[in-house]
Amino acid sequence: MNRPETAPAARSPAGDRERVRSLARGLAVIQAFGPARPAMTLTEVAAATGMTRAAARRFLLTLEDLGFVASDGKHFSLTPQILRLGYAYLSSMSWWHIAQPFMEQVARTVQESCSAAALDGDEIVYVARIPASRIMSVNLSIGTRLPAYCTSLGRVLLAHRPAAWVDGYLDRTPLGKRTPRTVTDPERLRAEIDKVRARGFSLVDEELEPGVRSIAVPLYDRTGACIAALNIGGAAARTPIQRMLDVYLPALRDAARMTTEALP
Known part of the structure; x- marks a missing residue:
């Protein structure tokens, strides 16, 4: 898919x-x-x-x-009336109501926040979020916009765009170095996006914010089109990469799969 x-x-x-x-x-x-x-x-x-x-x-x-x-x-x-415009979008996302209990289960299982985002122009926008009780250095909420190139959610979504679109995106986007680990070289980013496409997930290690790493997977509709991405983020100090691969990744994949299977 x-x-x-x-x-x-x-x-x-x-x-x-x-x-x-x-x-x-x-x-x-x-x-x-x-x-x-x-x-x-x-x-x-x-x-x-x-x-x-x-x-x-x-x-x-x-x-x-x-x-x-x-x-x-x-x-x-x-x-506050302006929120009605945003709610109209959220309420029209039939997948969100289906994904919510699965995302809540992920957040309970791993004790970290579980989020969903979609690509809007050249940025990602958070469209769903199940927060954890832990305090994170990055303040995220529904409607938050972030660069696609240095986020796990963004790289998953970029991996599902046509190659020509990705080339145009990398040409027109200011690839700022948000941390010492942020990948900003276009060729390296293309390689990272290709890797995400091949293995079906993205793991970003302290590229958006120092001390924060995250892992993301695609969410497909019943036709196989990528409609969003799901991720788990956590503090690098308490979240070993191997735990992300062994525990977080299967939990995310299960949530995405069950959401897809439940979609009309």
């Missing part, structure tokens, strides 16, 4: 004509907010989105009227 997905179709001129610019710009305003910019003035929103102040104001007032944005008279910020 370990077969790459087909490349997405390029946008056609007709598709460009059908694009609703006002919707795209409204979403750009929402996406401008984040951990680094939880609240912004009108001027800051305009600068972050490349809009004029007048245009940014119209979108902000519309979002405020809909309940997605709040204002104290100077600063604008998102409201």
Whole structure:
């Protein structure tokens, strides 16, 4: 079942004509907010989105009227109502409701967090997470975005993309060295991705964050398409690599297999 997905179709001129610019710009305003910019003035929103102040104001007032944005008279910020947009995606993922009990069993068995992520553009986004009681140095939650090239989840997902897509990804992505162990050479990364594709899992050792290692496997639908990746992460000091291979990997593979078998 370990077969790459087909490349997405390029946008056609007709598709460009059908694009609703006002919707795209409204979403750009929402996406401008984040951990680094939880609240912004009108001027800051305009600068972050490349809009004029007048245009940014119209979108902000519309979002405020809909309940997605709040204002104290100077600063604008998102409201909890925005979570409804994310929940619409989560509730539409039929596999998550099926995978959840299997992921919970994995987390209980190994006493570490079990997560699921999907590829969104050139990054991975966490779409499910069963946290462990242990404290981790990396603060992860649903919606967290991370680079694909230096994460076990990301390498599994990259291994299921067409080779030409991976080449383009490596050409356009800034391959920053997040730790002394991060692989940033494109040829070495291609070799790592090929290895993941061949053996069906990825083990990343302190490349994303010092002291953290993780292991991931693909999650397939009933047609054999990779729809997500599952992983377990843990502190390197308490998680020997051999334990990851002997205990964590079989647990993840079982969870992924049982999820696939239970899918409609």
